[in-house]
Amino acid sequence: QGYCSAPKQERVNAKEKLREVSRFLRPYIKSGFSPETLGQAGRMIVKLIPYPYFWSYDLAWMIQRLSKIKKSSIRKSLSNWWQRPKQLWVSGCNASKHFIKNGWARRNARYIKGYRTLAIKENLILYESFWGRGAMCNPYALFEFLLHDPAYAGFEHIWVLDSFKEYSDMIERYRKYSNVRFVHYMQRDYLKALSEAKYLFNNTAFPKFYIKREGQVYINTWHGIPLKKLGPDMPDGRIESGNAIRNFLQTDYIISANPFLSQIYKNTYSLEHLYKGKIVEEGYPRLDTLVRYDKEECAEKLRRMGVTILEKKKIILYAPTWREEKKGKKGSNSILEEYKSVKTKIETACPEYQVLIKVHQYVYQALKGKQYPAYIIPATIDANEVLPVADILLGDYSSIYFDYLYFERPILFYIPDIARYSDHRGLYMPIDSLPGPASEDLNEVIHWLLDIDNVTMQYKEKILATKKWCCDYEVGAIAKHVSEIILEGKVKGYALAEMTHAKKTVLLQTNALKDESSIFALNCLLDKMNLDQYDVTLALPMPTTWKERELYELFDRRIRVIVQNRYISVTWWDDVKNRLVCTNGFSGWRKKHFPIQIYQEEARKRYFDYHFDFAVHFGNGNFTDRMVVALVRGENPYAQDFNLLEQNSQALKALLKEID
Numbered sequence: 001q002g003y004c005s006a007p008k009q010e011r012v013n014a015k016e017k018l019r020e021v022s023r024f025l026r027p028y029i030k031s032g033f034s035p036e037t038l039g040q041a042g043r044m045i046v047k048l049i050p051y052p053y054f055w056s057y058d059l060a061w062m063i064q065r066l067s068k069i070k071k072s073s074i075r076k077s078l079s080n081w082w083q084r085p086k087q088l089w090v091s092g093c094n095a096s097k098h099f100i101k102n103g104w105a106r107r108n109a110r111y112i113k114g115y116r117t118l119a120i121k122e123n124l125i126l127y128e129s130f131w132g133r134g135a136m137c138n139p140y141a142l143f144e145f146l147l148h149d150p151a152y153a154g155f156e157h158i159w160v161l162d163s164f165k166e167y168s169d170m171i172e173r174y175r176k177y178s179n180v181r182f183v184h185y186m187q188r189d190y191l192k193a194l195s196e197a198k199y200l201f202n203n204t205a206f207p208k209f210y211i212k213r214e215g216q217v218y219i220n221t222w223h224g225i226p227l228k229k230l231g232p233d234m235p236d237g238r239i240e241s242g243n244a245i246r247n248f249l250q251t252d253y254i255i256s257a258n259p260f261l262s263q264i265y266k267n268t269y270s271l272e273h274l275y276k277g278k279i280v281e282e283g284y285p286r287l288d289t290l291v292r293y294d295k296e297e298c299a300e301k302l303r304r305m306g307v308t309i310l311e312k313k314k315i316i317l318y319a320p321t322w323r324e325e326k327k328g329k330k331g332s333n334s335i336l337e338e339y340k341s342v343k344t345k346i347e348t349a350c351p352e353y354q355v356l357i358k359v360h361q362y363v364y365q366a367l368k369g370k371q372y373p374a375y376i377i378p379a380t381i382d383a384n385e386v387l388p389v390a391d392i393l394l395g396d397y398s399s400i401y402f403d404y405l406y407f408e409r410p411i412l413f414y415i416p417d418i419a420r421y422s423d424h425r426g427l428y429m430p431i432d433s434l435p436g437p438a439s440e441d442l443n444e445v446i447h448w449l450l451d452i453d454n455v456t457m458q459y460k461e462k463i464l465a466t467k468k469w470c471c472d473y474e475v476g477a478i479a480k481h482v483s484e485i486i487l488e489g490k491v492k493g494y495a496l497a498e499m500t501h502a503k504k505t506v507l508l509q510t511n512a513l514k515d516e517s518s519i520f521a522l523n524c525l526l527d528k529m530n531l532d533q534y535d536v537t538l539a540l541p542m543p544t545t546w547k548e549r550e551l552y553e554l555f556d557r558r559i560r561v562i563v564q565n566r567y568i569s570v571t572w573w574d575d576v577k578n579r580l581v582c583t584n585g586f587s588g589w590r591k592k593h594f595p596i597q598i599y600q601e602e603a604r605k606r607y608f609d610y611h612f613d614f615a616v617h618f619g620n621g622n623f624t625d626r627m628v629v630a631l632v633r634g635e636n637p638y639a640q641d642f643n644l645l646e647q648n649s650q651a652l653k654a655l656l657k658e659i660d
Contacts, residue, residue, distance in 0.1 A: 132162035132185030138221035224399030283473030
């Protein structure tokens with residue numbers, strides 16, 4: 001690369017230097033690259049090819065790296081690289097450079113090795129909540145039930161944590177259980193557990209490189225009934241929701257709190273007509289946590305975790321949601337100042353109350369490692385273990401109030417940005433439907449607190465009606481019901497959402513829409529389709545410009561837009577072979593080295609094993625994307641008559657003929 005990009009005179013000089021390096025390396029090659037000679041070779045290359053030929057340093061680094069390899073068989077195979085065709089050597093250099101520079105590439109390679117080689121352990125369950133933020137939410141409720149029920153004593157449980165130090169109390173609490181262990185998020189043991197676990201519970205989404213293995217059972221529990229719009233319904237939501245939709249489509253079960261949330265899954269996240277798993281409508285397992293502890297037990301647990309609980313004072317739990325504009329540590333610090341101001345004003349005006357604050361997980365993430373004030377509920381405690389201690393809940397758009405309705409206690413809503421938030425992000429329900437009074441003015445909230453008995457009486461009917469809408473389940477046995485469905489296959493007598501598959505399915509994968517002609521052509525094709533007859537999946541890469549971001553949001557809402565991270569998870573040797581084929585063509589001796597396995601894995605990662613009636617790569621595209629779509633169509637790259645461009649063209653013609 002350095003040679004080809006240099007000016008002409010420098011190329012002449014570099015050519016002489018390369019000849020000199022070649023003569024210099026010949027005896028080292030013959031010796032099989034022994035460790036003794038490799039270190040010297042690396043140092044000499046830097047002297048032979050000085051600045052400005054930076055690529056010499058890359059070559060020297062690689063050779064010195066080889067000197068640390070102890071197995072002579074590996075050194076011998078590497079020395080044979082010098083005898084291979086030039087194309088193979090260049091691909092090897094580029095792959096090495098890629099792996100050296102990018103930690104995510106090395107991580108993905110470790111994961112894919114485990115994906116291919118590790119056996120699935122039938123009794124192993126992996127739990128992850130909020131990207132390792134602790135044992136909480138629905139996975140925690142299911143874990144507690146399975147751990148203590150004798151019928152499931154044979155299972156081993158793994159919890160994902162993003163910090164062992166921060167969760168040392170929790171680790172110590174479960175140390176007595178030999179079948180409970182912990183792994184560090186995104187570290188080697190986490191990657192291994194992702195491949196080995198038979199059952200995987202998550203309340204958000206697994207990373208973008210995750211591929212569900214044949215034989216694994218993936219359960220997404222999600223984490224709340226939405227009042228505010230979420231996923232693809234948000235501004236820029238289609239772009240941000242690509243991995244969530246990909247995760248949902250891979251699941252075997254999705255846990256739903258009620259039929260309203262099931263409709264969000266089916267319509268907002270576009271699962272209708274394609275999803276093959278089951279949506280379980282038995283309520284949220286985390287509701288069981290509300291009846292596991294009484295008020296005094298919860299208060300004592302909070303004290304042990306450093307939260308100040310004052311005697312003879314009623315507790316107001318302030319649980320505001322996340323504001324997108326308050327990103328990063330600076331934004332989160334300003335949020336804490338706002339929360340402190342709310343607390344001070346309420347406690348000054350209403351001295352019989354104490355205000356505790358439970359912030360959103362994103363705020364906890366931004367403040368990770370900091371010491372919280374004594375009135376902030378720690379991130380490591382589950383929200384539903386805090387709710388029993390609260391006499392009054394003060395919320396805004398957060399879905400936590402749906403769980404709190406179980407107690408039929410007063411709920412107030414302090415929403416200082418009602419108009420702006422409703423216009424910008426939007427709400428699924430009008431403010432006047434809430435089971436409590438709502439205001440932008442904190443003084444009005446204080447006035448309600450001073451007359452809380454009358455306010456509660458006014459909203460008693462709404463509280464009971466909303467409770468029936470979202471908590472009308474056998475609280476205390478929900479985790480049991482869900483476990484029987486998932487682990488024992490019992491579905492008779494349990495509520496499952498109905499899914500329809502009445503439409504023909506179409507996959508359109510395209511590359512970045514950077515020019516007007518490609519945008520126009522794609523829109524013409526989409527306009528031809530009757531979306532009442534066809535279920536269309538439009539797979540797009542991550543946008544690189546604001547124009548692309550705006551365009552992604554303009555597609556018809558009935559079209560399933562999946563914004564993909566198209567970095568392939570490969571080992572180093574896979575990467576070498578892939579670069580060789582992508583750069584030099586899929587023919588001749590290179591076809592024998594074609595790494596079809598990585599394309600099969602990529603097709604499974606992007607589209608799992610869904611069958612589409614029509615699958616087309618639309619417009620210009622690279623070899624990788626075209627090959628993935630060809631495999632989705634079920635084509636065989638090793639067939640004698642296989643022609644990637646021609647067969648994609650035939651697939652497009654078949655689609656056009658169908659919709660005309």
